[in-house]
Amino acid sequence: MQVALITVGDEILSGDTENTNAGWLARRLTERGVTIARMLTIPDDRALIARHVREWADAFDAVIVTGGLGDTPDDVTLEAVADAFDREMTVQPAVRERVEEKAREYREENPERYEEHDFDLDFEETAALPADARPLQTAASFNPGCVVENVYVFPGFPEELQAMFDSVADEFGGDAVAESVPTVTPEGALKDVLAGVRERFDVAVGSYPAHGDADGRVKVSGTDAQEVAAAAEWVAQRVDSPE
Structure with a gap:
């Protein structure tokens, strides 16, 4: 919807x-x-x-x-x-x-x-x-x-x-789902990851830089929950996670 x-x-x-x-x-x-x-x-x-x-x-x-x-x-x-x-x-x-x-x-x-x-x-x-x-x-x-x-x-x-x-x-309702991957990788270093996830999966992706005490994150969204989960896992393996 x-x-x-x-x-x-x-x-x-x-x-x-x-x-x-x-x-x-x-x-x-x-x-x-x-x-x-x-x-x-x-x-x-x-x-x-x-x-x-x-x-x-x-x-x-x-x-x-x-x-x-x-x-x-x-x-x-x-x-x-x-x-x-x-x-x-x-x-x-x-x-x-x-x-x-x-x-x-x-x-x-x-x-x-x-x-x-x-x-x-x-x-x-x-x-x-x-x-x-x-x-x-x-x-x-x-x-x-x-x-x-x-x-x-x-x-x-x-x-x-x-x-x-x-x-x-x-x-109001729909089948849109999203997962966020927390990361300390600077937004400027995420270009290849963002491009790669778009090429490999049928999802939308966006990056949100760190702000104040909050970590940055990469958000993956789509209408297929399994596709979103797989894309999020792919991203998580290629970014630096918070300690």
Whole structure:
């Protein structure tokens, strides 16, 4: 299974917010045997989001889009996904009911804050999703996410994203496997080993140099577990192992 990740937000591109979501999703998906085919961060630009969603939905098994769900003018992700599939934005009654319930819970739990900030939510706007989308709502999130064909739309707040991903995690899987070989051999001396493993085995290989107290490593990956294991063993016999 090949998946593309799109994180949306001007605040990420400006450096005001660290993009931890992409790394977290990549690790979780890789653990499930998924291959991350693309990873992109783009601004809150409705046309740009729509273009990449449209292209990547056709090119890959699934696309995950994070960020830009909310009630401010720069939150355009859901509208962009609707544009990508030529769909209108509609309100499903059950989604609106859940949004209203979450608002009531917040008001009851935070009466002083609610009064102080004079929240005036447009429930129709908050609950709107691309037509015929499958809603994704969790206890951790206020704004709904959704699934449109093979495109999954999650919120940008890490806690909310993680809860929403976990609710659909079983829909992601694959047969990609990887093994890492620790080594103290300098990266510049690994050229022949990296070339040799590619020639002899049907695998992908990459080198990761030592950093701080961590040893370097050579990572071998593929879809045949036996081929990956054989390639990793071949590499291990030709590099210097840590003592």
